Amino acid sequence: MNPLSKMLRAAAFTAALASAAAPFAQAQPQQAAATYPSKPIHFVVPFPPGSGTDVGARFFARKLGELAGQPVIVENRAGANGFIAVKAVTSAPADGYTLLMGSNSTLATNVALFKQLPYDPVKDLAPVSTLMRSPIVLIVPANSPYKTLKDLIDAARAKPGQRTYASGSAAYQLMGELFADKAGIQLLNVPYKGAPDAVNATLSGQTDLGFSDITATMELLRGGKIRALAIAADQRLAGLPDVPTAQEQGIGGFSADTWTGVAVAANTPKPVVDKLSDMFVKILAMPETREFYARQNVITMKGGQDELRDFQREQIAVWKRIAAAARIELQ
The missing domain is CATH 3.40.190.150 (Bordetella uptake gene, domain 1)
Known part of the structure; x- marks a missing residue:
């Protein structure tokens, strides 16, 4: 058998193997799904x-x-x-x-x-x-001197970069920067390991304010252990009807959620x-x-x-x- 014939026969054999294996390879994912989860x-x-x-x-x-x-x-x-x-x-x-x-x-x-x-x-x-x-809420300690969003913004403008905010993740840091940008102020980010730690830091007064999703703060808000100054949403929340949106308080464009x-x-x-x-x-x-x-x-x-x-x-x-x-x- 000449070299060319050998090459052609080898190629045909390889193709046949691949063709035979294809149905098996395609069947594997289907079989995995059929028995999933086991x-x-x-x-x-x-x-x-x-x-x-x-x-x-x-x-x-x-x-x-x-x-x-x-x-x-x-x-x-x-x-x-x-x-x-x-x-x-x-x-x-x-x-x-x-x-x-x-x-x-x-x-x-x-x-x-x-x-x-x-x-x-x-x-x-x-x-x-x-x-x-x-939806995201902007929170402060229950004994905070800031009763309204305006109080907080005025204090931040008086001392640029000295008001601190707690963030439980990179996402919360960006939310804080978005708020600072829309409010025209400078804030100092204090990162924490997670949302609960960040909320606790704000609750205890380690930071001046914080940003949290509503699920992590609702019970604290209802119990009066922490105060919400604004909702970062288009409308007020049914569970917090007395907390105005940032938009209502003159800070347009501050809309964020987790x-x-x-x-x-x-x-x-x-x-x-x-x-x-x-x-x-x-x-x-x-x-x-x-x-x-x-x-x-x-x-x-x-x-x-x-x-x-x-x-x-x-x-x-x-x-x-x-x-x-x-x-x-x-x-």
């Missing part, structure tokens, strides 16, 4: 217990466990601006058993604050579903992601889910993979513009 699921949260993200994760973990027929274990991997939690998800097997309870910081605003982010929230993570949006979404490692089989996404969309449609979040003045989102990816890209663009306008030095 063991406990781990739900990784980038913030400490007690944060709004953690509270939501525990609610969804319970409901997901009911639908999946498997235990869903919530793991708090707080710190490092969410990097630790994201690493735990992206370094785990991409099989749908390790989920990220992503937040606006881990999925969007970190991109606007770091020169060299150790992960790409779009390329390294596959979207599963959006979950909820929570939001959450579920993601998995980027190379997770698509049929598994589809199955997970369907379960989360079902949970979002449950009356008890809407009631749970309505009690916290939180808005549930439609849900789904496409909604999360589109919303995520939109948020990244928005906060990049805000960071550039505020001239925030990238970390």
Whole structure:
């Protein structure tokens, strides 16, 4: 047999092997989805217990466990601006058993604050579903001398850069800078490990003010342990009817909220992601889910993979513009 014939025969043999293997390779993801889930699921949260993200994760973990027929274990991997939690998800097997309870910081605003982010929230993570949006409140200690937003702004203008605000994540830092920019003042950011720590710092008077999602502060506000000066939303909240919006008090453009979404490692089989996404969309449609979040003045989102990816890209663009306008030095 001449060399050319040998090469042609070898090529034909290789092609035949590839053709034979193709159905098996295509069947693998389908088989994975058919048996998924067959063991406990781990739900990784980038913030400490007690944060709004953690509270939501525990609610969804319970409901997901009911639908999946498997235990869903919530793991708090707080710190490092969410990097630790994201690493735990992206370094785990991409099989749908390790989920990220992503937040606006881990999925969007970190991109606007770091020169060299150790992960790409779009390329390294596959979207599963959006979950909820929570309005932001500007809070001060209960014994603060600032009774109104005007009092706070006047004090900040009198001593530029000396009024401090607590931020529980990179996202809250950007919200603080957005407020300072719209109010025409300079504030000093004091970062904390998570939202509960930041709220406690404001409550105890370690900082002059703070920014928090409503879920982390509602009980403190109702108990008179902390005071809200403004809502960063288009309209007042039903649960806090006496707290005016920033817009009502002359600070236009200060609108911000926290939001959450579920993601998995980027190379997770698509049929598994589809199955997970369907379960989360079902949970979002449950009356008890809407009631749970309505009690916290939180808005549930439609849900789904496409909604999360589109919303995520939109948020990244928005906060990049805000960071550039505020001239925030990238970390």
